[in-house]
Amino acid sequence: MAFEPTEYLPYDFANRRHIGPSPEEMADMFAALGVESLDQLIDQTVPQDIRQSTPLDFGKPKSERELLWHMRQVAQKNTIFTTMIGQGYHGTVTPPAIQRNILENPAWYTAYTPYQPEISQGRLEALLNYQTMVSDLTGLEIANASLLDEATAAAEAMTMAQRVAKSKAGAFFVDENCHPQNIAVMKTRAEPLGIEVIVGAPDDLEPEAVFGAIFQYPGTYGHLTDFTPHIAKLHDAKALGIVVADPLMLTLLKEPGAMGADIAVGSTQRFGVPLGFGGPHAAYMACRDAYKRALPGRLVGVSVDARGNKAYRLSLQTREQHIRREKATSNVCTAQALLAVMASFYAVFHGPKGLKAIAQRIHRKTDRLARGLEAGGYRIEPEYFFDTFTVEVGALQGVILEAGRRERINFRKVGETKIGITVDETVRPAVLEGVWRAFGLDFSRDDFPADYHRVPEALVRETEYLTHPTFHHNRAETEMMRYMRRLADRDLALDRAMIPLGSCTMKLNSAAEMMAITWPDFANLHPFAPADQVQGYHEMIEDLSAKLCEITGYDAMSMQPNSGAQGEYAGLLTIAAYHKARGEAHRRICLIPVSAHGTNPASAQMAGMEVIVVKSAENGDIDLNDFRQKAAEAGDKLAACMITYPSTHGVFEETVREVCDITHRYGGQVYMDGANLNALVGLVKPGEIGSDVSHLNLHKTFCIPHGGGGPGMGPIGVKAHLKPFLPGHPETGGQSVYEATGGREGPVSGAPFGSASILPISWAYILMMGGSGLTQATKVAILNANYIAKRLEGAYDILFIGAHGRCAHECIIDTRPFAESAGVTVDDIAKRLIDNGFHAPTMSWPVAGTLMVEPTESETKAELDRFCDAMLAIREEIRAIEEGKIDPENNPLKRAPHTVEDLVGEWDRPYSREDGCYPVGAFRVDKYWPPVNRVDNVYGDRHLVCTCPPLEDYLDAAE
Structure with missing residues (x-):
């Protein structure tokens, strides 16, 4: 009897890691929503005139084994030297x-x-x-x-x-x-x-x-x-x-x-x-x-x-x-x-004793190293130090720097005649001897007993x-x-239960994506290491940037901003630099709709712009008349508008192209916040619908975990005309500023590529999902949100539904009526959800007294149903209060959460x-x-x- 060959679609084989509902579960969800297919739902949700014309295609998605092998090959192109560059970064x-x-x-x-x-x-x-x-x-x-x-x-x-x-x-x-x-x-x-x-x-x-x-x-x-x-x-x-x-x-x-x-x-x-x-x-x-x-x-x-x-x-x-x-x-x-x-x-x-012992060991090693160099005839500055000093070497600077590399040691180039050396807790005695050899000296650690300190008495901690x-x-x-x-x-973290936070995209951070960040080849490199020692990082960053450009429709990426908020700030600085270069530094007005992401006004203020708030219409869309009027009033002072798409109200607004056109008509630039990119990938490219710059929350859409409130990464994508105005950096491992970072403006973060060691997570996610998998993830995120909205329909009002009765990847549940009918607040519902085993959705934002729910594509139908069942049960508890069946002050909602x-x-x-x-x-x-x-x-x-x-x-x- 011959075995029947089994076919695995790319979705089944590669993407079930990230996509929660099975095809069978999706069929049940389609029935609940009254659609025949996922594509029909997307057609009802995402305006046709903004849909990208060609599908994402990054080639065949990699399996976990293929991915990890590939990442090992790239990681091994990095070279780990003992880093003595210092400058605020230490082994x-x-x-x-x-x-x-x-x-x-x-x-x-x-x-x-x-x-x-x-x-x-x-x-x-x-x-x-x-x-x-x-x-x-x-x-x-x-x-x-x-x-x-x-x-x-x-x-x-x-x-x-x-x-x-x-x-x-x-x-x-x-x-x-x-x-x-x-x-x-x-x-x-x-x-x-x-x-x-x-x-x-x-x-x-x-x-x-x-x-x-x-x-x-x-x-x-x-x-x-x-x-x-x-x-x-x-x-x-x-x-x-x-x-x-x-x-x-x-x-x-x-x-x-x-x-x-x-x-x-x-x-x-x-x-x-x-x-x-x-x-x-x-x-x-x-x-x-x-x-x-x-x-x-x-x-x-x-x-x-x-x-x-x-x-x-x-x-x-x-x-x-x-x-x-x-x-x-x-x-x-x-x-x-x-x-x-x-x-x-x-x-x-x-x-405290252990930390002090580490500090003392570092200082002793630094002192021993300095005494050896002094014994060899070199002049050390300063007289007193903790872990860092400079050595005057004159015309020998280049020779010694190169000799250090042969010893697999990186020194710091200081001016044209000095070398900087910083010692950390990873420096072993053999490294000290390697330093002496690089300076042409033949000493042993035993030649300099550790009994001399260069800390001034007046500075000893008391x-x-x-x-x-x-x-x-x-x-x-x-x-x-x-x-x-x-x-x-x-x-309560994502390993226990769904965290359905709107605008925060708490999705799976898969184990395979996380593995590389602790590999020494990625973890142990100094941000200012010579460019030839970080070729693996550069290859990864270039490939990730290219793929993000393909996803977004932008022409260039800067990886420097190390949070989403920092990305907003960097994007606005890029816009300001562009205007200044054109002799239009007077453009300082930034239009920000109420429906934009909440961090936008702070970023605009930090960028020196004047914030003008634009109203929302009844359905949650940008009030186009108000936007048009305020853009006209700004005139040649208009610098930018900041919009979030889909809006923070959870809707694909059908006027987004018009908003962009109005902004451009008055000479402004369009900043599209990337907080909700999880609803766009594979369906809509921001750079193709009128946006000039966006930040991308890699800790949301591209799977870098939130870590209890950070780390994050917020690289910015820009159209070609803004590329020269991206952030630069004073320290770029020997490369030109523009070559290394893509821009010439001042830096926004301490390192040229921000929090570079977590970029492998997003790179791995894209490589394993492929273009089709990323697109499927977006579609299922929209499916899951609409399924929740449908199941809660009738028990709760769902705010800001789109033209065809659909929400985007998140929905807003109106809990305001219960404050009057039962004395129940949004806080009471959030705390009661803890008893049900859930983290609360986003509370009171963007509308006070509401809950904003974003289930992401990672959650299974079973988990979605568990959440909906909990919300429906809470509604019945509220009804019991409304009908006088339970004390309005002494009830499960008011006393929540309950402990052992x-x-x-x-x-x-x-x-x-x-x-x-x-x-x-x-x-x-x-x-x-x-x-x-x-x-x-x-x-x-x-x-x-x-x-x-x-x-x-x-x-x-x-x-």
Whole structure:
């Protein structure tokens, strides 16, 4: 008997990894929607006049085995040298326990930003540990939960100083010893805001002329300076002092707070986070208590839950800048939560003694290396240093740099006659001997006993740090492993349930896509390494850029922006530079419809533009008459419009081409926000329907995980006329700025290619899906959203349906009527969904009192049905209140979420424990139990505590 051959369609074979519903399940969904096929649904949803004419085709999709083999070949084109370039980037050792249990654990990397605190207690505790670590090391009272990188943190500190300083001066002083990329990013940020940047030696500072000053500690060439007198003079002039400090060095040397600094920023990359060719890494920012309400970024605080137990939450959430719209001054979607968690666990793992020992070893090795060079006749600068110094080599610079490469060591080229050397914890004794050989010296480590230190006595740290028990109780890996597991178990991430957040696209981050990021060939490269050592990265970036251009219809990509918000900002700067080059710098008005993505106004403000808000029509579309009128009023002052497509209301507006035409008619450029690109890939190319520039959320559409609130990547695509105005960078591994980055303008991020080490995730996704798979994913995302809308129809009103009765890839559920009919708020429904085993959809945005649901293509019909069943059951609970069958104040919605603690003790509620704790949708065996009851937001803001509370507080709360 012959075997019948089995055919696997590309969809079945390659794409079921990412596409949840099976063909059989889709058939049932088609029946529910009253369509014959997926294509018929798409024809009813996406306007025909914007559909792309040719399908995406990247060749045959790769299997997992083919992909991993291919990526290995590309990765091996990178060459790993010992990096002694420094400049704010350091080799580090990621403890395997942290790599395996945090970085490679979907419980941590698939979590969303902790806006729902009851299901985020684990990562909130880890981030509170991070804030405590930063606050202790810097000697300042308040620290945020991370920023994008050191350079952008320095820029944020500059603008924060301008907001809070009492000095009315218009200039800002930058220490010439700051890292070049920090100076460049600060200049980029300052120009559109009209801030004059003065770069000079700290001793030449004129305090009366500036509102603030920033100093690098240690300086980029290793100088150690006590900035106490400089900061005192700034304070006399009512200006602020900022210090960019290496946190590992602060275990040994005087902290910024002891110098009188008002703000401290820096990078925690060397706390166990791989170099990754530039990122992602968690920057930190700390400040004095007086300035806490002006601190950008997210701030984890301590509050209480409904039982009075301690609970963590994001404090001062109204600082999320999309709420402020055109008054925004900073964009807080700029966190690196997963990397901050790694850095915090690095500190927990090593403790204060361990961190200090690492710093001392680094300093001893640096000192030993310097003494060998001095013994060989070389002149070392500066006299005092921590881990960095320069060597005067005269005409031998090129010879020694090349000799270093033969030893597989990268030095830093400083001017024309010096070489910079930075030592990190990965440098072994054999490397020191290799350095000496590169300088023509034949020494052994035994020739220079480690008994000499070059730290000035006046700068030796005198205060304690990391005194909280958290940093002392977890020395054994057994205990560390359990601590990380306990925290992970307190959270609800994508590995447990659907996270149906509108505009955030919480889709599968497949294991095969994630594997390459921890390969040494991608993880251990310095962002300023010579171009010939990073050929694998360049090949990947070029291929990924080409494929993204094909997907979007743009002509060029910049990979530099390391978040979606940063992409918006970079895109607007590109538009501004284009206008300036044409002699039209007066174009500063940016039209932003109410239906645009929430971060847009903040980005426009940061780019120096004046925001004009455009109304929405009744159906949620852009009010075309209002848009036309405001464009005409702007006239030759119109710089841009920012639109989101499909709109944030979840609809494919049929007037998008007209909006673009109106903008172009008045000389403006169209910025199309890429937040909703998951509804376009393979169907619509933004660059073909009138858009000039978009950012692409690789952490949404292209599968880079959210990591609990970062990392993200927001590269921008542009049409050809904007390509020369893309961000450049001062450090490009020996390539020309334009050749390396595609543009000549100032940088927006610390590294030329942003968070380059997570780009393999998106590249792998595209290679495994292929053009047909990507298109199918888009179609199924639209199918899933419409299926949810259909199932909830009648129980809830669905807002902003398109012309043919369809939504896009997300739908908005109107819960506002229940506030009047039953006293039930959108918060009550969100908390009740936790009992059902779900993360809440996006709350109260873009319309207050609503829920925005985006199921993505990754969810199966079974999970969609479980969610719909839960929502329908919640509607029945609301109906019971409306009909007077249950107490309007004491009911499952108002008391949600329910914890295990609610199962024990007395029960005085007019509903059963089972109804409260095991509602429809909740798993009986694998139920997720939130660790706290509903968190009191008001209490947390009124009693702001943003560092680890003493253990006695927990004991008191438990009694």
